[in-house]
Amino acid sequence: MIYEGKAITVNLIEDGIAELKFDLQGDSVNKFNRVTLEDLKAAVEAIQGNSDVKGVLVTSGKDVFIVGADITEFGEAFKQSEEEIVAWGLEANKIFCAIEDLSVPTLTAINGIALGGGFEMCLSTDLRVMSDKAKIGLPEVKLGLMPGFGGTVRLPRVIGADNAIEWICMGAENKPEKALKDGAVDAVVAADKLKEQSVAMLKAAIAGEINWQARREEKTSKLKLNTMEQMMVFETAKGFVAGQTKGQYPAPIVAIKSMQKAANMGRDKALEVEAKGFAQLAKTSESNALIGLFMNDQLLKKKAKEFDKAAKPTNKAAVLGAGIMGGGIAFQSALKGTPIMMKDINEAGIELGLNEANKLLAKRVERKKMKPLQMGETLNRIRPTLSYAEFGDVDTIVEAVVENPKVKKMVLAELEDKVREDAIITSNTSTISIDLLAADLKRPENFLGMHFFNPVHMMPLVEVIRGAKTSPEAVATVVAYAKKMGKTPIVVNDCPGFLVNRVLFPYFAGFAGLVRDGADFQKVDKVMEKFGFPMGPAYLLDVVGIDTGVHANEVMAEGFPDRMKADFKTSMEVMFENERYGQKNGKGFYVYETDKKGKPKKVVDQTTYDLIKPVVAEAKDFEAEDIIARCMIPMCIEIARCLEEGIVDTPAEADMGLIFGIGFPPFRGGACRYMDSVGMAEFVALCDKYADLGNLYKPTARMREMAANGESYFG
Numbered sequence: 001m002i003y004e005g006k007a008i009t010v011n012l013i014e015d016g017i018a019e020l021k022f023d024l025q026g027d028s029v030n031k032f033n034r035v036t037l038e039d040l041k042a043a044v045e046a047i048q049g050n051s052d053v054k055g056v057l058v059t060s061g062k063d064v065f066i067v068g069a070d071i072t073e074f075g076e077a078f079k080q081s082e083e084e085i086v087a088w089g090l091e092a093n094k095i096f097c098a099i100e101d102l103s104v105p106t107l108t109a110i111n112g113i114a115l116g117g118g119f120e121m122c123l124s125t126d127l128r129v130m131s132d133k134a135k136i137g138l139p140e141v142k143l144g145l146m147p148g149f150g151g152t153v154r155l156p157r158v159i160g161a162d163n164a165i166e167w168i169c170m171g172a173e174n175k176p177e178k179a180l181k182d183g184a185v186d187a188v189v190a191a192d193k194l195k196e197q198s199v200a201m202l203k204a205a206i207a208g209e210i211n212w213q214a215r216r217e218e219k220t221s222k223l224k225l226n227t228m229e230q231m232m233v234f235e236t237a238k239g240f241v242a243g244q245t246k247g248q249y250p251a252p253i254v255a256i257k258s259m260q261k262a263a264n265m266g267r268d269k270a271l272e273v274e275a276k277g278f279a280q281l282a283k284t285s286e287s288n289a290l291i292g293l294f295m296n297d298q299l300l301k302k303k304a305k306e307f308d309k310a311a312k313p314t315n316k317a318a319v320l321g322a323g324i325m326g327g328g329i330a331f332q333s334a335l336k337g338t339p340i341m342m343k344d345i346n347e348a349g350i351e352l353g354l355n356e357a358n359k360l361l362a363k364r365v366e367r368k369k370m371k372p373l374q375m376g377e378t379l380n381r382i383r384p385t386l387s388y389a390e391f392g393d394v395d396t397i398v399e400a401v402v403e404n405p406k407v408k409k410m411v412l413a414e415l416e417d418k419v420r421e422d423a424i425i426t427s428n429t430s431t432i433s434i435d436l437l438a439a440d441l442k443r444p445e446n447f448l449g450m451h452f453f454n455p456v457h458m459m460p461l462v463e464v465i466r467g468a469k470t471s472p473e474a475v476a477t478v479v480a481y482a483k484k485m486g487k488t489p490i491v492v493n494d495c496p497g498f499l500v501n502r503v504l505f506p507y508f509a510g511f512a513g514l515v516r517d518g519a520d521f522q523k524v525d526k527v528m529e530k531f532g533f534p535m536g537p538a539y540l541l542d543v544v545g546i547d548t549g550v551h552a553n554e555v556m557a558e559g560f561p562d563r564m565k566a567d568f569k570t571s572m573e574v575m576f577e578n579e580r581y582g583q584k585n586g587k588g589f590y591v592y593e594t595d596k597k598g599k600p601k602k603v604v605d606q607t608t609y610d611l612i613k614p615v616v617a618e619a620k621d622f623e624a625e626d627i628i629a630r631c632m633i634p635m636c637i638e639i640a641r642c643l644e645e646g647i648v649d650t651p652a653e654a655d656m657g658l659i660f661g662i663g664f665p666p667f668r669g670g671a672c673r674y675m676d677s678v679g680m681a682e683f684v685a686l687c688d689k690y691a692d693l694g695n696l697y698k699p700t701a702r703m704r705e706m707a708a709n710g711e712s713y714f715g
Contacts, residue, residue: 002053003046005039010046016054017202018047023061030062032117032149033070037092044098055206056099057198058108058125065110065134066118071143075291078282085279086272089148093271096124096150100220100267105205105212109198110134110185115173120149123158123219126212127205129198130185132176139171143294144287144667146255148278153270156259157219159183161230164259165237169252220267234260248532248667251281285677289669292714293659296652296670300490303653304483307491310473311480312422314338314396320411321401322353322384325428328456329398331357332485334381335457341394342384350384357382360457388418396481398450400428403551408437416441424477426450430501430548431555434467434494444469450478451498452487453661454544461660462487463498490657493647496559497552499654500661502642503671505556505564506634506696508549511537512570513693514630515612518620521571521589522604527627532665537631538589539602540662541572542582550576563634563695571612578611632674633687634696637703639671643713644702651713672713681707 003010007024020043022030030036047053060066077088099106099121106125108114114122114136122128122136130136138151146152147168156164163182167174176188189197205212218224225233234256241252258277262270281287317333318341319326326342330353333340344350361378364370370378383390391397397419401411408427415425425447427437438444449465462482466475475491482489492499515521525536533540541549549572557565575581575588582588583600590602622630639654641647648654655670668674675683683699684707690697699707706712 002050003043005035005042007033007036008039008043010043012052013057014199015203016052016206017057017199018050018053018055019057019059020047021059021061022066028062029064030060030066030118031068031070032066032121033073037095041095041098044095044102047102048098053104055104055202056102056106056125057202058106058121059195059198060109060111062112064112064118065108065114066121067113068116068118068139069149071291071294075295078287078291082279082283085282086275089275089278090271092148093150093275096120097267097271099124100216105202105210107198107202107205109194110136111191111194113173115139116147116151117149120147120151120154123154124150126215127201127210128185129187129189129194129201130176130179131191131194132188133191135173135175136179136184137171137173138168139173141169141171141249141251141255142290144249144251144284144290145281146251146258146274146277148274150267150271150274152255152259152274152277153262153267154219155184156223156263157221161223161225161233161259161263162237165233165256168255168259169237169241222265223263225263230260230263234263246530248286248665250284250286254281286667289667289673289677292669292673293656293666296656297488299650299652300488300656303491304479304489307476307479310476312395312424312473312477314424314477314481314484316394317341317481318343318391318394318397319353320344320397320399320415322349322351323400324352324356325452325454325456326400327353327356328360328454329400329428329452330382331360331378332456332487334378335361336485337381338481338484339381339383341390342382343388343391344384344386347386350386354382354384388415391415391418392420394419394423396424396426396477398426398428398452400452403429403432403548405432405436408432409440412437412447413440416443422446424448424474426478428452431497431552433496434465434470438467438469445471446474448474448478449494449498450482451500453500459660460488461500461657462489463500463657463661464489464491465494465498466491467494488656488660490648490653490660492642492657495642495645495647496555499642499648499657501552502556502647503635503638503658504662505553506638507631508537508541508553508572509564509566509696510631510634512566512572514622514627515571515616516568517622518617519622519627520619521608523622524627524631527624528631530624531628531632532668534663541575542588542590542592542602544582545584546572546575546581546588547584563698569615571615574612574615575608580608580611629686629690630693632671633690636671636675636683637687637696637699640675640700640703643672644700676712676714680712681710683707 010018010020013019024030107127108122108125110130112134119136138147140147159182179185180188204210237256254277258273262273317338319329320343322342322344330340330342342353361375365375427449434449438447448470451463453459464478479489521538525538528536580587583592586592591605592600595601651672655672658664658670687699
């Protein structure tokens with residue numbers, strides 16, 4: 001034994017080969033935390049002082065190699081000043097440089113996931129052999145950061161600047177084929193042969209059959225590109241990435257600039273450039289928000305896991321009401337391995353549902369995400385039916401019929417008599433009260449809401465809505481089924497619109513008020529898209545469906561008349577009266593044409609302006625900050641109300657609901673994080689500035705208390 005620590009051991013295994021093994025005690029994965037970094041430093045020093053070592057093999061004692069840095073720990077480090085973060089980064093980098101500078105050849109055997117700092121560890125060795133089951137990459141941009149353990153310095157020198165820009169700016173997890181093709185690894189081998197082949201390659205390097213010194217020289221020298229080539233590569237990349245990120249995500253651009261600046265430098269100077277770029281990003285609001293999202297996601301996974309203990313398995317599911325929504329739900333269940341009955345009252349509905357599932361599967365085959373045989377197997381898991389004959393052994397049922405309480409109540413009452421007494425029944429409703437639907441059921445404890453978002457296959461969120469009488473076991477079972485379908489479940493309590501729609505409609509109300517007061521709906525869309533939403537409110541209403549919007553609005557107005565009942569005729573109502581329902585019938589605020597790829601493309605239509613003229617004031621040019629405030633204040637106050645009323649448990653879940661449910665800008669972290677970034681005192685003052693617009697703009701007493709005490713949602 002050369003070294004033994006809490007995260008790393010070093011042993012001589014054969015012919016002078018020292019195996020440096022990552023195996024973090026008390027954790028299921030290896031990660032770079034303070035303990036691991038300290039161990040690595042001590043382990044390298046022990047190797048340097050041992051004359052028996054002729055080569056170093058880096059391995060992992062777990063299923064993964066190293067998942068990356070421990071973000072909970074490093075998040076604390078980011079509270080320091082930029083200068084302190086630079087010093088911290090350079091100190092950590094001395095350890096990786098010490099590995100790279102060992103007087104013997106080094107090789108990493110990558111057995112599983114090696115991401116971020118984990119892959120940067122691999123890059124610090126001379127050679128890399130990868131298992132065919134592993135994935136590697138530098139995903140730091142997804143946290144608003146860039147690599148900080150030498151990734152922007154070593155990767156361009158190993159795989160070329162153009163490839164490195166793609167790897168770092170996309171932040172993808174790369175499969176073995178791509179890793180080998182781009183030159184990030186020297187070999188890909190079968191998982192069970194990884195150690196044997198790695199030892200063989202390392203022995204070849206020790207014997208001088210592989211010129212490992214030349215590889216090391218390349219990694220520690222300037223980039224092999226002349227001035228013209230550098231300009232072409234980096235300037236083109238900056239232009240392209242700026243277009244993709246719309247200036248909302250600074251990390252990829254800072255990473256490219258760092259690589260460009262360091263291109264003519266040796267390793268040590270280049271690392272100083274990287275450290276400065278990393279520190280700059282660590283202090284941005286974007287990285288704060290994106291790291292916050294990562295932590296929120298971890299909390300969601302943890303909470304969902306806690307439900308597993310009480311959950312009953314869903315081995316067979318059913319969906320009532322085929323159609324587009326029912327077909328989407330059936331597709332998702334079948335895709336993830338749960339057989340599902342798809343019932344409708346007529347053949348036309350069944351055909352529509354099956355066509356939807358078939359279309360989605362065909363696309364997967366076309367994109368090579370699925371083999372034709374798998375498509376057949378998945379379709380076989382969807383069992384269409386016009387009767388309840390085979391419902392006797394169904395575990396969980398999703399009712400997805402028309403959004404009408406009378407129809408839903410009738411269907412649910414009929415269904416309850418056709419299934420086992422312990423079967424869980426859910427309603428895929430977007431607005432109707434779960435308690436209202438449960439009122440006449442014999443077993444309300446087995447009933448709850450399961451709100452999928454459209455299109456089901458793309459939207460990650462499922463709202464699991466707990467009624468007053470819903471049992472904890474029923475909630476747990478539905479959370480487990482949603483997870484099994486590959487969705488992110490968030491448990492909320494019953495109220496009109498639940499969480500997402502309840503918070504979305506005040507945003508639409510803010511938009512409606514702006515249009516009434518003379519704002520151009522196109523400008524409002526552009527401003528809110530620049531703010532970070534994937535689409536502005538008018539465009540979003542068209543996509544949701546104006547008829548759906550009007551119906552949901554009525555539910556909200558009835559539920560919260562003090563603030564959600566409009567005292568004026570809205571532009572949305574005008575669209576509805578003129579049968580302009582949005583994308584579904586090709587005309588709403590915009591008209592829709594089909595592009596070359598067969599997708600709907602929005603086109604501005606003068607008719608919209610003519611139709612809404614009677615309900616809007618004289619045209620007025622609003623400043624962007626006015627538009628943002630008037631749309632965002634009602635949404636933020638409503639999320640505060642949902643937290644205060646216990647509709648949703650935590651600010652983390654509230655924010656994730658908005659990000660996954662309506663595409664809230666991820667780099668802003670959600671409505672609670674957004675209020676934190678503004679500061680509650682400033683936010684309340686902003687609300688007061690718009691107080692004359694009515695109750696939607698009046699902050700709660702608790703918000704005023706938070707403002708007075710300097711409190712925030714995320715502390």
